[in-house]
Amino acid sequence: MPAVRRSVPGRVPTDIDVAIVGAGSAGLSAALVLGRCLRRVLVLDGGPPRNAPSPAVQAFFTRDGTAPAKLLNLGRAELEAYQSVEIKEAKVVGLVRCGKHFELTLEGPTGRRSTRTARKVLLATGVEDELPPLPGMRELWGSGVLHCPYCHGWEHRDQPLAVYGRAKLVTGLALLVSRWSPDVVVCVEDPANLTQNARRRLRRQGIEVREEALASLEGTAGGELRHLVFESGEKLARRALFIHAHQHQRSSLAQEMGCRLSAKGAIKVNKQHQTSVPGLYAAGDNTPGTQQALLAAAEGSGAAISINETLTREECPK
CATH class of the missing domain: 3.50.50.60 (FAD/NAD(P)-binding domain)
Structure with a gap:
């Protein structure tokens, strides 16, 4: 220098x-x-x-x-x-x-x-980023678990997608993600706080709300998401999960x-x-x-x- x-x-x-x-x-x-x-x-x-x-x-x-x-x-x-x-x-x-x-x-x-x-x-x-403490969340971060639809939405267009988070933030993100796919599911951490207006807006866009708690995420060794696993043991096939961390x-x-x-x-x-x-x-x-x-x-x-x-x-x- x-x-x-x-x-x-x-x-x-x-x-x-x-x-x-x-x-x-x-x-x-x-x-x-x-x-x-x-x-x-x-x-x-x-x-x-x-x-x-x-x-x-x-x-x-x-x-x-x-x-x-x-x-x-x-x-x-x-x-x-x-x-x-x-x-x-x-x-x-x-x-x-x-x-x-x-x-x-x-x-x-x-x-x-x-x-x-x-x-x-x-x-x-x-x-x-402070990721939710769900098994699989950290392992899939950046590939199967994503934060920005503007950065990653195009790569997952028309795929089955999910949005996860608290009621206060999840609605806006889910409506945004629906721009890239007609198959979006919302998983709410605190469903009791999801307002009727929010539910109505999501329903109008054909976005399903899942109130059962998530237990874990399953994916590939390469970081691709395959399933959301609920506490009941039910598995829901999804290709990406968007969150507001x-x-x-x-x-x-x-x-x-x-x-x-x-x-x-x-x-x-x-x-x-x-x-x-x-x-x-x-x-x-x-x-x-x-x-x-x-x-x-x-x-x-x-x-x-x-x-x-x-x-x-x-x-x-x-």
Whole structure:
């Protein structure tokens, strides 16, 4: 990484301009934009992305059907052209705001720790899904158990499908899934809370409601769903199960820094992708809104532009 640093009046020189925590679609997209802005960038890769179990990334312009790992490898390869961008395999185990810059404590694969200083930090750390504790749910996640019909509905069009979840969320998801298949069954965790209006809407679309509790899921070794197994022992043939999984922040950094969070635990940001902590930005699945790889990449790009323009204003005072 080039050692040349811009002299910013009133600021302590830092190792880098921007630290990007997370090397998924949002983080790599941001790094690409900032690299093209000649910014000194450190991308910190803390592990595989949320969509790693999925066989492919869908609805990503020019990359429809690309395996998640391949997509990220393509992004990394593009960054090799920008000498001011470095990707480092390390977890950020500490983040402190020191006046107008940040100090990051990094932990590498061997456990060795080091520190870096940055003028701005972008959190692109994503989220983790909390799957229902049903046998087979975790094993089939990403192939037979799915979260996004926009990502996976086309691959399962016209197949027998199911939607599972609590009454508050299951109706909207089931109606959406019915766009891809006329054979949809709803399995409700708390059927007593399913309103008459919800039942009426589902019935109008020909969606059956199963109130008996699920016991497990059966599938193939390759992750394909074959049957829903109810507590009575009855088996219902289905090819995919859609759920709205609960989520939590993959990293605790935002909470530790005192960032404002939404009721669902997402990091609140303004139109410039900045959190409630000055100089700290966030982009991707860890912020509110629709979650999709292409949208995460777009958010990363938008955050990078905002960061570069803020840095430019600081370097070019009135």
